[in-house]
Amino acid sequence: MYRYKVDKMGCGGCAKSVTRAVHGIEPDARVEVDLGAKLVTVSDAAGPAGSIAQAIAAAGYPAQPLGTTT
Template sequence: MVRLKVEKMGCGGCAKSVTRAVQAVAPDARVEVDLGAKLVTVSGASVPADRLAQAIAVAGYPAEPVLAAA
């Protein structure tokens, strides 16, 4: 599971764009969007977090992987 912070994401249209960007590089991924927290959770993908973040950024939404707490 990968979590990404997407600060510019603020509406349902943004969420759809981010979801499409993730699924373009990880078609089988399950994408959950939390607009309030500006977080995207991706599960079921074998794509590295930095590649997912790059795909989201190309769609116009800079993203940063969120490191899991130890």
């Protein structure tokens, strides 16, 4: 499970864009968005955390990896 801080994310549309970006490279991933905390948690992803952060950033939302959780 990967966690990211996404400071530019502020609305439901942003959350959908971020989720869509993650699913673009990890179709089976589970994405949880906490808009209040500006956090994104990605579970069941096979790829590296960096590629997910790059996909989120490419959607216009720079993402800071916060590491993995169990």
